[in-house]
Amino acid sequence: MALFKSQNIFRQYSIQNNLTQSKHDKILDIIRRYRKISRIILNDILEEYQKTGYINKGISYKSLRHYKVILEILPKAVYIQMALTQVIESLLSRESNIQNTLHDFISKQNISETDKHQLLTCNGKSRLKPGGVSRLYRRVYKHVTKRWKLPDCQHMTMRVDNRGAIVNTPVHANQRGKIFAWMKFRLLNHGEYLEIPLLSNEYFMSKEGSLANSVLLGEKDGRLFIRVMKDRTEHYQQKQLLKRSGTLALDFGLRVMFTDHLGGLHGRNWMKDIQEYDRRIQARAKALQEQGLVRLRDDKLYVRLVDKFRLMVKNSVNRVMNRLILKNPERIIVEKLDFRSPELSRRMNRLVQNCGRKLIEDKLKEFELIGIKVVRVNPAYTSQTCSECGFVSRNNRKGERFACLQCGKKLHADVNGARNILLKGLRYLTGKYKYLTAEPCSVVLTSYSAFALTSNAREPMVITPGDLSDYRPVGLPTGRDKSNDFKSFGK
DSSP, rough: OSSSHHHHHEEEEEEOBBHHHHHHHHHHHHHHHHHHHHHHHHHHHHHHHHHSSSOOOOOOGSSSHHHHHHHHOOOHHHHHHHHHHHHHHHHHHHHHHHHHHHHHHHHTSOOOOHHHHHHOOOOOOTTTOOHHHHHHHHHHHHHTTTHHHHHHHHGGOOEEEEEEEEOOOSSSOOOTTTEEEEEEEEETTTOOEEEEEEEEEEEHSSSSSSEEEEEEEEEETTTTEEEEOOOOOOHHHHHHTTOOSSSEEEEEEESSSSSESOOOOOOOHHHHHHHHHHHHHHHHHHHHHTTTTTGGGGGHHHHHHHHHHHHHHHHHHHHHHHHHHOOOOEEEEOOOOOOOOOTHHHHHHHHHHHHHHHHHHHHHHHHTTTTEEEEEEOTTTTTBBOOOOOBBGGGEEEEEEEOOOOOOOOOEHHHHHHHHHHHHHHHHHSSSSSSOSSSHHHHHOOOTTHHHHHHHOOOOOOOOOOTTOOSSSSSSSSOGGGGSOOOOOOO
């Protein structure tokens, strides 16, 4: 699930050209070669998919079965990589549609909830079901798959980025103003380019945005068609900014992925999945080391486990952070990320650190693209500081419980940390504290409940009730089920 629809950011427009017949035929020849190798790439990936059960997004075109044949048809590594990326994205989109349709189909059936649960969880060799259920699942899956066809490589549009085509706006008017831009297209020979004039289009020129270095080339009825894109990021940012208000503070953890200052726990169970992959990866690494194999990346099973783990982390991060956007915050305050956990092995800590940090940072950059301000604060002492009175002690926290030794405040430890992160971020934004340091919250901040009374902003800033005061001072955080929360706090 994408953060925002690409058509809102990038709009496609068909542009006419006045190419000569020879230049026209050269481009059509490359497009036909591109479609031919796309069919070969598709067959190779599907063959590997039948063996492994998953689509390897990080596959190199040199590892394809018919790589030499592809190189003979289209001897240009740039275009081969573009075709490979386009085919994989099409297959992943198809697989996602199949899974969504499968879920909807099973959910609407007039069967018991137990049978629905068994059918919905009947994918993967690790989740074996009784024979009848497995056979029924295969029948349902085959029925659903017929609705979603494989990518049509025969009529595929060639998607070219700035490595293959560059669109430049001319400095001076050309041909009495008929040409508004030139596209520089890379040919098959090294260092050989083709200049393509793009004719003026009033509809295209009237739309907001700037030219993006991404071009779509295709063939229809023996004629070349060109589609260019306009980047409408700035316009979309301003549009989305008007819809957003309030502040959301997030505390990151491996047991609970994100905890907001209002008491919401997002991504509770992903630690179990991480520990399961940790067990399997460690077992495989130990077996290989006992056999005397030093380079783990040479083992296909080990590489497959690592790829599946990275895919799981990516899906979990995207799912949780996309749901956070539904709160429509104007700004997000987060701590500087730390993915280490004593419950995991050194190898797994390293994998989570390398993979998870980049995924979350990329997601935060997407938030900034749609107009959300992201503030990063130092998380030091946030887990030890009481958000009510500001008392700092490492004995305040015991596991997931937080009980202040001074004022007696009891709440979830991650919720308390998120509120302290909120205090640090808002004090910085309102000019009460100039720098984001690692000092205790009691030194630089007021308490969570008293902050609204002491926040004199250096510049105009709207703080909604949900930012600071919309929580239950005594009892449970907002939006939580009382039966499942903090049962041992009163003991």
